[in-house]
Amino acid sequence: MSKLKIGVIGAGSISDMHLQSYEKNERVELYAVCDMNIKRAEEKATKYGAAKYYDDYHSLLADETIDAVSICTWNNSHAEITIAALKAGKHVLVEKPLCTSVEEAKNIEETVKQTGKVLQVGFVRRYASNTKLLKEFIDADELGDIYYAKASCLRRLGNPGGWFSDKERSGGGPLIDIGVHVIDICWYLMGKPKVKSITGNTYSKLGNRSNVNNLSFYKAADYDPEKNTVEDLANALIRFENGASLMVDVSFTLHAKKDEITVKLFGEKGGVEVEPELSIITEKHNTILNATPQVDSLTFDFIQGFQNEIDHFVLTCLDETETLSPVEDGVEMMKILCGIYESSEKGIEIVFD
Ligand SMILES: NC(=O)c1ccc[n+]([C@@H]2O[C@H](COP(=O)([O-])OP(=O)(O)OC[C@H]3O[C@@H](n4cnc5c(N)ncnc54)[C@H](O)[C@@H]3O)[C@@H](O)[C@H]2O)c1
Numbered sequence: 001m002s003k004l005k006i007g008v009i010g011a012g013s014i015s016d017m018h019l020q021s022y023e024k025n026e027r028v029e030l031y032a033v034c035d036m037n038i039k040r041a042e043e044k045a046t047k048y049g050a051a052k053y054y055d056d057y058h059s060l061l062a063d064e065t066i067d068a069v070s071i072c073t074w075n076n077s078h079a080e081i082t083i084a085a086l087k088a089g090k091h092v093l094v095e096k097p098l099c100t101s102v103e104e105a106k107n108i109e110e111t112v113k114q115t116g117k118v119l120q121v122g123f124v125r126r127y128a129s130n131t132k133l134l135k136e137f138i139d140a141d142e143l144g145d146i147y148y149a150k151a152s153c154l155r156r157l158g159n160p161g162g163w164f165s166d167k168e169r170s171g172g173g174p175l176i177d178i179g180v181h182v183i184d185i186c187w188y189l190m191g192k193p194k195v196k197s198i199t200g201n202t203y204s205k206l207g208n209r210s211n212v213n214n215l216s217f218y219k220a221a222d223y224d225p226e227k228n229t230v231e232d233l234a235n236a237l238i239r240f241e242n243g244a245s246l247m248v249d250v251s252f253t254l255h256a257k258k259d260e261i262t263v264k265l266f267g268e269k270g271g272v273e274v275e276p277e278l279s280i281i282t283e284k285h286n287t288i289l290n291a292t293p294q295v296d297s298l299t300f301d302f303i304q305g306f307q308n309e310i311d312h313f314v315l316t317c318l319d320e321t322e323t324l325s326p327v328e329d330g331v332e333m334m335k336i337l338c339g340i341y342e343s344s345e346k347g348i349e350i351v352f353d
Pocket of ligand 1: 011014015057071073074075077
């Protein structure tokens with residue numbers, strides 16, 4: 001059987017998770033790598049045994065042997081490259097966020113419809129083993145009606161700098177970078193209810209705190225402490241048409257005692273904690289039970305999550321299954337993220353019809 005030929009566009013940090021997962025998938029031939037930084041493209045092509053490397057994504061897309069691409073570039077280029085790839089007849093796995101505006105998201109959705117190609121949004125947490133386990137419980141109605149969810153992803157010091165802190169290229173700060181993951185996982189497990197209204201706040205109070213000594217944090221390759229145009233904290237209350245609500249807060253920096261990640265959902269019959277540790281809460285015979293599923297990892301397993309996501313994308317391209325994170329979900333997520341930024345800017349609640 002002939003193998004699916006893959007190109008990876010954007011050869012920075014996260015590309016390794018894509019490249020190593022494709023490398024482990026037997027139905028794939030890792031064929032080409034592209035980065036505007038040609039040295040980076042060459043390095044990764046050599047490391048993972050790809051035959052070709054490019055510095056211009058148009059050249060990669062013009063190569064007719066390529067069936068599908070992963071897009072791992074800065075957020076502001078996702079829409080342009082995704083649309084070009086779909087039009088060139090490639091299936092696309094695009095990293096989160098889908099893009100940086102609702103208008104761009106709708107253009108991508110339209111192109112998916114026109115071309116009939118696969119588009120998978122990189123909502124990697126949906127593909128995590130623990131999410132799959134919880135989805136089975138939720139689909140079997142173990143939680144009953146889920147009416148509340150709460151998510152936090154708070155870094156006390158963790159503005160990665162570089163393009164991440166340049167609003168032009170990233171589209172925003174912690175909300176669009178890490179908020180997208182925790183909001184999406186709640187929304188997905190809640191059954192993707194339609195958004196009714198959003199109240200959000202963003203704050204740019206602390207800067208990137210490059211002055212802080214004695215505590216290390218992840219820095220982008222092109223880290224530049226002089227450049228920071230993104231928020232350091234965002235919070236929001238999202239109300240859905242079915243009456244459910246979701247409360248979220250995320251930060252790149254905050255005077256918090258320690259970093260925190262929590263994702264919790266509450267239903268009429270039970271609750272679950274996805275992070276910091278998988279837990280299922282219920283009541284039986286007038287007693288509250290906190291159940292701990294016996295699984296390999298109680299928290300998000302990064303490497304396994306990416307392997308599952310890539311394996312699922314490959315099967316979708318081969319027409320053997322359907323993606324768990326289709327373009328329309330990417331559009332809804334852009335509505336939520338942009339709604340939070342708009343609510344904060346205008347100081348009002350945003351209502352959707
Ligand atoms: N799913 C996750 O958990 C996760 C984690 C980290 C990053 N990401 C996403 O992955 C994407 C990349 O993030 P990263 O951390 O790898 O950033 P990075 O800065 O390490 O790498 C980005 C690379 O893209 C290249 N690039 C940018 N625009 C390009 C273009 N038009 N053509 C060719 N190359 C281009 C840059 O030269 C750079 O090498 C972002 O969208 C980010 O949100 C997702």
